[in-house]
Amino acid sequence: MKKIIKILFTIIFVIISIFVINKLINNFLIDSLLFVVLAFVLFAMHLFIWIAPKTFFDICWKITNILPDNFDYDTSYSKLEVCDIGLLITSILLLGISLLFK
Template sequence: MKKALKILLTIIFIIISIFAINNLINNYLDDRLLFVALAFTSFIMHLFAWIAPKTFFNLCWKITNTMSDNFDYETGYSNLENCDIGLLITSILLLGISFLFK
């Protein structure tokens, strides 16, 4: 179920990104560029988490290892798929926000 949701949301992102880039080319605004760039950054993080989940989580774990010790590695890794879908939804929302600028 989650894999089908990821594929569907990825297709939606690609379709919306085509319109966002076309809109950005026709009417350039710095604010619009910022949200499109943030959306693509979030999408690249989603792809990295989808293609290489263990490597992505290890990288994130090393970055957040400076936090308190009450985080459990295995519990965090088991929640990675939900976070991956969250990154994808965030990138779609950021593209949607980029359309609000005129």
């Protein structure tokens, strides 16, 4: 079920991004560009999680090595797919916000 949701949201992201890029070409605004860039960065993170989840999580785990010891590696890794869907939804929302600029 989660894989279907990810595919559906990815298709929605691609469709919305076509409209957003077309709008940026026709009417360039720096504020809108900020949200588009953030959306594409989150989408790139989503793709990295989808293609190589273990590698992505290992990189994030090394970066957050300063966390207390009560964080369990396996439990946190099991929640990665839910975080992936959250990143994708956030990137779609950022694209929607960029469409609100005139």
